[in-house]
Amino acid sequence: MNAGDYKHVFDHAPYKVHGKGLLALARPNALGHPRIGLIFSKKNVRRAVDRNRLKRLVRESIRHQQHRLPAVDIVILARRGVHELDNASVSRQLNGMWKRLEKSARQTRQDASSS
Numbered sequence: 850m851n852a853g854d855y856k857h858v859f860d861h862a863p864y865k866v867h868g869k870g871l872l873a874l875a876r877p878n879a880l881g882h883p884r885i886g887l888i889f890s891k892k893n894v895r896r897a898v899d900r901n902r903l904k905r906l907v908r909e910s911i912r913h914q915q916h917r918l919p920a921v922d923i924v925i926l927a928r929r930g931v932h933e934l935d936n937a938s939v940s941r942q943l944n945g946m947w948k949r950l951e952k953s954a955r956q957t958r959q960d961a962s963s964s
Contacts, residue, residue, distance in 0.1 A: 850886040850922060858886070858924045863957065866949045868942030870931025875921040875950055883918040885911050889927040899932040906936060910943040918947060919954040 862874035878884065887907060889900040907925055911918075934942070 850884050851864065853921060854884070854922055855886055855924060858922050861864045862924075864921065864950055864953045866953070868946050869938075870928045870934060871939075871942055871946065872926045873946050873950060874926070875923045875925055875954075877954075878920050878922045881920050883911065883915055883920060884922045885921070886924040888924060893927045893929050894932045896932070900927075902929060902936070903931060903939065907943060910940060910947070914947045915943070917951055919951065919958075921950070923950070932957075936938045 858876045862876050864873075864875035866873045866875075872884070887904050890904055893898075894900045896933075905911050931939070934937060
């Protein structure tokens with residue numbers, strides 16, 4: 850994703866899901882597959898090793914769940930305190946977020962098709 854794609858997601862994100870320490874904004878795309886953008890600032894996650902660990906966990910989670918996710922551009926933002934969670938907790942948070950995102954997208958498609 851490039852800067853323009855991030856801007857589109859921030860300006861027009863119909864899907865917002867959050868977990869403890871993470872926020873996901875998503876917007877439909879025409880590519881037929883999900884894309885991911887990660888924002889883990891030094892302000893919220895001080896140590897580089899923690900930022901890299903969290904980004905690796907998000908990428909791995911997306912890789913495992915991409916077949917279930919709708920065709921959307923997703924931007925993941927870290928909030929304060931997320932670095933205190935262990936890997937299993939972060940993975941659980943992400944799995945729950947993907948399920949809620951999938952449900953929201955499915956519901957929006959059904960509402961659009963019934964109108």
